[in-house]
Amino acid sequence: MIRDITIGQYYPGKSLLHKMDPRMKLILTFAIIIVIFLCKNFFSLGIIAVTAVLAAILSRVPLKMILKSLKPIVIILIFTAVLNIFYTQGGDTWFEWKFIKLTEKGVFTAIFTMVRIVSLVTISSLLTYTTTPTMLTDAIERVLSPLKIFKIKVHTLAMMMTLALRFIPTLIEEIDRIMNAQKARGADLETGGIIQRAKALVPIFIPLMVSSFRRAYELAFAMTCRCYTGGEGRTRMKQMKLKIIDFFALVACIAITAGIIVLNHFFEAVI
Amino acid sequence: MSEKLIEFNNVTMFYNDPDEAEANENIVPALLNVDFSVNKGEFVAVLGHNGSGKSTLAKLCNAIYEPSSGTVKVKGIVADNDDKADEIRRIVGMVFQNPDNQIVATIVEDDVAFGPENLGIEPKEIRRRVDDALKAVNMYDFRHREPHKLSGGQKQRVAIAGVLAMQTECIVLDEPTAMLDPMGRQEVMQTVHRMNKEMGITIVLITHFMDEAVKADRVVVMDGGRIVMQGKPREIFSQVEELRSHGLDVPQSTELCNALGLEKSVLNVDECVEEIAKMLGGAR
């Protein structure tokens, strides 16, 4: 049920990917995501797919966990595949029945898009699997810190993200509790039209808001008591240091990008 | 000569605007003319029913609130500006009632590190403090866990570790066991006593569980925003009727001996058994 939702899904481990500097991981993940969209044919996309598979193996995150992260996008995958098959037409026609027409180009595009999405999700979920949420928000803060010159409060943003991650499971439990309490008073959450159902949410939403404000208030006290005064003068227990592995990863990424550009140039584009 | 760590001098505290309070007679102060002090190394239990002002007292100890009148000094420092308030919070740490609402990070050890990080301590030193603090509360094996998957007692011990890592001289605990089950209560209370005995940390424990106050050096009873009783646990607990009039209760051992009209007041089961045996023996 509602409790099964996992967010900030860290998978503890000691793999090379776990050991990488979170900042480098963050930057490289974004770089690869951009590069994924540069791929124009199966050869360049192949490199990405291989990279994703290699990264998954290096992370030692079980296949099952990775498949779990793909589960929510199955519908999107099917939808885009179907859309591509029928809207992109061209090349040989393989199958035709009434208005359904399978063409070479349609199928290729569909496969291409699917591989692209799967690689994208795999690579980005590897980032969250191998990095604790704290390290990740920390890395975001550090990577974005140059934005300070534009008066953007990077530390505050990162702190908000950390707190959100911390309180999501707590609030999910809370919703569960409130729902049960109202159901026990005969609240009907399952039947009726849209308006009726929206109305039925009021008894859940209001207690949730009240308790969230209470939590925020208490949390602010607790943070003040622990001498929190914002980002100024803070140190970090966990230092981020670039290690050899990070440079290897950087070089590998540059090589991948270069390879893709070259392959894009030499082979015919699928899309 | 014992050094005074916390000193309240004629403290009155209104939550509302003082002007508003003047206009409306119904607004009662949360604290009224309170004199109170805590010596270094002492274990003070503050008892009182809900709304007796004990929580306000706690929050004044580390400058969350400013008194409406009177002074609160911590090691001679008065929190009249933010810097001084910060200085006070480096001396007096605080643990709150709801364990969920004081844990900041998504990993246990990161949460314990939060305080020291705010103090700007060197990373290696933080690591050492975090490990020591987690070991002191017996949560070291849980350092990589997510806080929301821990039991209430465990969360509360993490919160205590978070204060320990700041190496404050004093810890104020505001009803730390109110939301815990008996097992969690026991875990937390054992930890608190150990901190006082072994690490010499001054403890101010706010509670309405009488059995938790039994082992304190001093018991302070509050009612209606005033301190109404003060003394050693034995002295306080012998006054069963007066405690009841303040909405409190005594441990069953004490209650039994009191009901039997035994003169000596007892604090725990063993003392009680002994007294009763004596009474029956004497009767023989």
Added chain:
Amino acid sequence: MNYALETIGLTHYYSKGTPQQVAAISDVNLKIEKGELVGIIGHTGSGKSTLISHFNGLLKPDSGKVLVNGVDIHKDKETLRNTRFKVGLCFQYPEYQLFEETVYKDIAFGPKNMKLSDEEIKERVFKAAAFVGVKKEHLNQSPFDLSGGEKRRVAIAGVMSMEPEILIFDEPAAGLDPRGRKDLIELIKEYRKQTGSTVIVVSHSMEDIACMADRVVVINNSTVAMQGSVDEVFSRSEELRSMGLNVPEITEIFAKLRAKGIDVPANVYTVEQGAEILRRLASGRCAE
């Protein structure tokens, strides 16, 4: 005769169908008679909360049955829906479920869901509010302006106003101070006396259970470990302790007196009772 509430082989799993599947409760067989006040004790995680969520059909058993007045509550949708009103469930910290603009409306939420007439709703709200001691002038206030103890009373009234045949309290006194605790226990006892309803109280405070329950059910390791009268259960203090539970302090004192060779009964669980016995014993010895 039918029992007010009966469970037969009640079993519920967490994460069913995954490798992490664990039994939250397994093979629970309980029979609760009409008008009884039953205490359910067990440490956190023993499965007692999961158990009571089955009593009004919030959870569906993976196997086994829950019968209310001899009828399977999962027989059909209609029965299940009516069960919510027949079996009132008051959760831990019920004040966190308050949501309406006024105390009156909040107490009326349950009866309204029962589709009662406005007249009847009004009557029930006044009755429940008066019973828990919520003053009439508070009825038009926002529940959020009340003190913690008053909020709890309003929330309890919100369940009582449905006038359920069985009323279940999960840790009703959690977080209250000694006076609030005592008042609430009296309130529950009074409720049972006045309405004659079946009442089930879940608690880990043995002292509280001892002074109100007729019968005690001990849940341990997801199943019923003991059940019987307060006497029977509390006399097995060693076993209770091995389950991470404590007997009332007074019971412990009497156990220790017995261990010293003093001839006192083992089934003492309130201070009045204990004092009475000891007084008699002392005067008896004087007379000899």
